[in-house]
Amino acid sequence: MNLTCRVLSLAVIICRIFVLQAANEAPCFTAFKTNPATAILPDYSYSGYKFGADSIPNVSLPIFDVSKFGAIPDDALEDFDGVQTAINAAVAAGGGIVFFPKGKFLMNEQVGRTDGIIIPKGNIILRGSGSGAGGTELFMKNYMLPTDPTKLWTVPFLFHFYYYQGGAVKTQITVDAKRGDLKITVANASALKVGNMIEIQMTNPLATNELLGGLTPYPEWTTTINSGITINEKHKIASITGNIVTLLEPLNINMTASYTWNVALMPLTEGLGVEDIWFHGNFQEIIVHHKNFIHDAGWSFIRMDRPINGFIRQLRFTDANVGVSLADGYSCSIMHIRFDGNPGHSCVAVTGGTYGILTGFIDDATNSPGFWHGPGPSATASATVIWRYRGQSRSGPESHASYPYYTLVDASTSKYIGNGGDAVVCPNHGKDFTYWNHKEIGKYTNIAFWENHLNPPYGNFVKIVKPNIIGWQGTSTFVQSTLGLFENYGTAVTPESLYEAQLTLRLGTLPAWINSSKKEWANYMLTGEWTTNQSIETGITTSIQNKNLHLNFTSNPSSFTVSSDCLNTLYNVYTTTGILVKRGSINSYTERVSMSEIKHGVYLINLDLEGTKITKKIIL
Numbered sequence: 001m002n003l004t005c006r007v008l009s010l011a012v013i014i015c016r017i018f019v020l021q022a023a024n025e026a027p028c029f030t031a032f033k034t035n036p037a038t039a040i041l042p043d044y045s046y047s048g049y050k051f052g053a054d055s056i057p058n059v060s061l062p063i064f065d066v067s068k069f070g071a072i073p074d075d076a077l078e079d080f081d082g083v084q085t086a087i088n089a090a091v092a093a094g095g096g097i098v099f100f101p102k103g104k105f106l107m108n109e110q111v112g113r114t115d116g117i118i119i120p121k122g123n124i125i126l127r128g129s130g131s132g133a134g135g136t137e138l139f140m141k142n143y144m145l146p147t148d149p150t151k152l153w154t155v156p157f158l159f160h161f162y163y164y165q166g167g168a169v170k171t172q173i174t175v176d177a178k179r180g181d182l183k184i185t186v187a188n189a190s191a192l193k194v195g196n197m198i199e200i201q202m203t204n205p206l207a208t209n210e211l212l213g214g215l216t217p218y219p220e221w222t223t224t225i226n227s228g229i230t231i232n233e234k235h236k237i238a239s240i241t242g243n244i245v246t247l248l249e250p251l252n253i254n255m256t257a258s259y260t261w262n263v264a265l266m267p268l269t270e271g272l273g274v275e276d277i278w279f280h281g282n283f284q285e286i287i288v289h290h291k292n293f294i295h296d297a298g299w300s301f302i303r304m305d306r307p308i309n310g311f312i313r314q315l316r317f318t319d320a321n322v323g324v325s326l327a328d329g330y331s332c333s334i335m336h337i338r339f340d341g342n343p344g345h346s347c348v349a350v351t352g353g354t355y356g357i358l359t360g361f362i363d364d365a366t367n368s369p370g371f372w373h374g375p376g377p378s379a380t381a382s383a384t385v386i387w388r389y390r391g392q393s394r395s396g397p398e399s400h401a402s403y404p405y406y407t408l409v410d411a412s413t414s415k416y417i418g419n420g421g422d423a424v425v426c427p428n429h430g431k432d433f434t435y436w437n438h439k440e441i442g443k444y445t446n447i448a449f450w451e452n453h454l455n456p457p458y459g460n461f462v463k464i465v466k467p468n469i470i471g472w473q474g475t476s477t478f479v480q481s482t483l484g485l486f487e488n489y490g491t492a493v494t495p496e497s498l499y500e501a502q503l504t505l506r507l508g509t510l511p512a513w514i515n516s517s518k519k520e521w522a523n524y525m526l527t528g529e530w531t532t533n534q535s536i537e538t539g540i541t542t543s544i545q546n547k548n549l550h551l552n553f554t555s556n557p558s559s560f561t562v563s564s565d566c567l568n569t570l571y572n573v574y575t576t577t578g579i580l581v582k583r584g585s586i587n588s589y590t591e592r593v594s595m596s597e598i599k600h601g602v603y604l605i606n607l608d609l610e611g612t613k614i615t616k617k618i619i620l
Helices: 003-023 027-034 080-092 205-212 222-226 293-297 498-507 512-527
Strands: 063-065 096-099 103-106 117-119 124-127 136-139 159-161 169-172 183-185 197-204 229-241 244-247 262-265 272-280 300-305 311-318 322-327 330-340 346-351 355-364 384-387 407-410 433-436 468-470 540-544 547-553 559-564 569-575 580-586 590-594 602-609 612-619
Touching: 027 468, 027 498, 063 080, 080 096, 080 117, 080 124, 197 205, 205 222, 205 229, 229 355, 272 300, 300 311, 311 322, 322 330, 330 346, 330 512, 346 355, 355 512, 407 498
Parallel strands: 063 096, 096 124, 103 136, 117 159, 124 272, 136 272, 159 300, 272 311, 300 322, 311 330, 322 346, 330 355, 355 384, 384 407, 407 433, 433 468
Antiparallel strands: 169 262, 183 244, 197 229, 197 262, 229 244, 540 547, 547 559, 559 590, 569 580, 569 602, 602 612
């Protein structure tokens, strides 16, 4: 074949590829690209840390090493009080990284404990030395007791980020607004300022149709019928002109002014994070839903209330009843989380009026059939994205009543749904629930998301308002009259991930952290462990002939500090392929070495003190 023929053949192949891709693009996405304002498909891109525009940072703050406050790993003594002391010190200093060195910490050797560890302020990061082998293990031998024995859900979490700041109602909406709007008109904007966090609040039986989209509630839903739905949607004020308030992010539900939508100030807490830790519980029984407080919540680990731009990442949970609960938050990410061992009650819950929480790369690797409840929203949460979740035959994405709405299950693999919540506050989910390229585990016949069945709303027939099903990959069948959009059944569509595609449309480019997250997932699939984000263990110390060498790195460093009892400590910085990029010697007892001239990447630093060497990985 001559060169011209080869070029023409290649052109034909490329054209065929593009035609195939175009033919397989979901029609609803094509309509969204053409005109998002009129499209049926919602915009789910306003989710995640800083709404996806920035990567989660490697935070640099003063270090509070728990081992300096009495929490010593591997010493067979309980470390609960020492950890609380370290957190108290960080809080008193105005914030810091509460650092856990490598080893096993005993977090609850005491029987009958009724209080967890409280983090009452912002700018506190809990950071371990890795959630895999050789990292940081926080082990809870005993379960905790509920504060109210009649309420199974009042068992304290091991760590509770909680800083309550009241927010008074300042005005009301006076002009109807619709889903997707960025502007609201209020009675009086004088008490509001640009940059304020607000919550738009409403409870009204007349407003039930806003959530149900014309469907009729069932008689068992007594609170919904008698008191009406409740909505608490958080927003940030971008600008104010007269009484017109422009929001940073769009409304997720129609807001009819006559239903009395209050606008209240809603202070949130900055600078909260948890990373690189193995949380190890001791739940060994076969889970029985609501059997008792032990089964529901005996070993519960992380509760984060009212965070803004918070993050929880690179964690492992073993033999846990509850992994993570994030409430009343805004623009946060829960990323790269592994659950293994004995399955418990709830892995990741997004609740309490949250806006824009991304749960990405959550892996239910527990014993079959997996957690009772997979990740998902409840209690007026909106703009929740369950992105690339891997569940099991029981742990489908969650939908837990009390009026969640506007949720995307994106490029995930699991049972089609998990369900729960009290019948009096159903439906399990309101409008704008979308499955996108979901790979189903299991098979069900005639799934009907609204038709009446025995014991509603439980069983397999969870109540969701007209969910959209796009690119479904499985063999379950649906009662189509209970669905919204229903496209490409049995065939994957493009884009492969709706969240990624809509984020790219909004920002103009795909953020670099997306591909980094995918690479981390690929590495996890090979190793079963998450890569530790921390640049280097804080306070690495070695001793030779009574002479101490101490190396200190902050995360994402532009410099490092070496202190030594000896002068002339040599240092070399290499790429991971062994190329030397910087070298020198330390000529004083404590010296800071700048790394600002070295481009971002992964490097190895080697320190040599009189023939004794330490080598550690750093991330610039």
